[in-house]
Amino acid sequence: MADTLERDVQALKEWLRQAWNYLGHASLTRFERQEIRNQIKQTDAELRKCLQKIAAQNQARRTSQPVSAHTAPRPDFRIFNI
Helix, strand or coil: CHHHHHHHHHHHHHHHHHHHHHHCCCCCCHHHHHHHHHHHHHHHHHHHHHHHHHHHHHHHHHHHCCCCCCCCCCCCCCCCCC
């Protein structure tokens, strides 16, 4: 599932990059530019959903991992010379 989401994110990012580049073409009509902008908005919303899913999965992994002596942070002991 995580691999699929990562691939989706990369594909959406690449599509957005290409769409923004294509939007700069002088040969596009006003209508075509508006359609591309609408598709960019939809793709951006989908990208945000994917990124939120990934963040939720990462948060779930962090909270489900048991705290052991190996993963617990070590206390910072300092010795002062006076």
